Amino acid sequence: MKGLFKIAFKLLVNDKGKFAALLIGITFAVFLMVQMTSIFSGVLQSASSVVINIGAKIWIMDPAVNTVANSIPMPDYVQDAVRSIAGVKYAVPLYSGGATLKLRSGSFQSVTVLGLDDTSLLGRPELLEGNIEDIFAENGFLVVKDAEIEKLQNPHIGTEFELNDNRGVIVGIAKVAANGLFGIPSLYTTYNRAIQYIPSSRFTTSYILVEPKDDSSIEFIKQEVAKLGYLAVTNTEFRDKISTYYKYKTGLGTNILLMTIISFVVGLSISGQTFYTFILENLDKFGALKAIGAKSHELMLMIVFQAGFTALTGYGLGVGLCTLMIYLAKMRLPNYASAITYTNLGxxxxxxLIIAIFSSYIGVRKVLKIEPFDVFRG
Structure with missing residues (x-):
């Protein structure tokens, strides 16, 4: 068999034009498939950035909430009721809302403001500059240093701005694990300052962040919160809820799915047609092998080897090309949302593999029908 595989390899690479066409077709298809699904994964990760950065184990919210950006304020009594549930170690409020800053240059910029619990500062980001205690100072805000910070004219510690006719001061520069999706800078401050500076409705608690005493208490907490008419979800469940919303309730998931299917069809058609042409041009060689004693299953293995080798080589080239393109894009566009995951690669x-099986099937059908007599007669 080793000798037959060697012959199969030489037959495959001997026709450099056909081999190159096969590789290009599969490489291009893999590149598009990985690129599209990676963009989708990056968008979903960015959409859940607040959930990832805050890192609370349990989030309590109105059942109608679909994404973290579209919060529905809850009455203050909900927090008191949650704190009284057995199994809750502590529960704190989180404010999440949008605001418009007037910068020192006189221009205006939309931002996302996150108000952390004044006592615990649960969910506070890691500071690159400044002291976290300065957030309690008068008018203190933390700014996230990410791709969007330039929209705030690259503020530093001590930079002032106006928020709804209130003076704000940057007291710290922070970093977070995940950047936002919509290209809006983020500021952190205390909960009471956020609801004082930003006009809001009668209720001001966007979310309640809960730390359970142990993991076994989570299901009980969910049931008790449901009795109050609200929804309690874990960090992972909230991220899945956001992903489900973007997959099935917006056009994003459908568009990405269509592009992935088109990429697959392109690769399937190009590789199938090219491999079929390759088999036709080498039919006499397969007939000669059959005439000198090669069995049908051995010829089948040769064809499967050729298709599999081409498909796996194209897969490696496609993934490598996609990785390179994403790396270069992120160097020039830091807010570029794309992330290659094991799911995308799988x-x-x-x-x-489907492309390789399809190509093999086309080749096997043709080779098994050949008779040595016909080859030598020709």
């Missing part, structure tokens, strides 16, 4: 690999 999906692309599965589709490449």
């Amino acid at each position: 999906l692309a690999f599965l589709m490449v």
